[in-house]
Amino acid sequence: MRKNILILCVMIPILVIMTDILMKRSQVSCLSENTCETAEFREQHLSGRLYEELSGSGNFADDLTVTMLHGKFSPDEIWTDSVLYRKYKPTEYFRLRKAYQAVWLDLKYFPIADNGHSGDKISFENTYGAPRTYGGRRIHEGCDLFGEKKQSGYYPVLSMTDGTVEKIGWLPLGGYRIGIRASYGGYFYYAHLSGYEKEFKEGDPVEAGEILGYMGNTGYGEEGTAAMFPVHLHLGIYIETPNHKELSVNPYWVLKAISKKIRNCSY
């Protein structure tokens, strides 16, 4: 009898501890080494309100990562406790945090300048993943921004981030495009430009808010092809992940979040 009580006294705390560990582990089960390659992650569904709150938190990268995990990648409240993720899945956690940093941490400006004329509104919709057919069947890996004025060369396109010119020149799909590599590793791709602000070269540094070129409708053919579609800016955001050199994420929520970070310039 006494022996049984002794066994119980030993077993109960062990069971309690094991149950606790299992429960904590199950709380972090949504995080895997490939989380930063999932469709949920790539959607980057963060509201402008939460972006504002996170920006004031002083710990943006951790808080964003935990908020997204806790909110199942479509959060409606901030979450800040990263302890369990760091304890049980540190590699996976830091990999995901790095991916969020690449998308969000360098953002400073909305990519189209404002000239103070109230009629010149910019509009964009969430068409990431929509089918496209030019150049073979593919999906739309970006977000298209349209101005009220339909004229090519009218709206200045700004760099959203500080960074370095990584690619410049003509692409059959993108027309005149420029790709900026930002400091946390995100690649910001601006396409269909009517032309460039100056003769950029690969490796040139650019500052956030600097004019890169002008909204146009170039592309879908050999160099100089234009007007195959309406004037717009195609914005793509790409990150490097363990299995992808260039993995696109959805710029729509990013653009919504920074839609008030407007730079004024006259045009």
Ligand SMILES: [Zn+2]
């Ligand atoms: Zn597009």
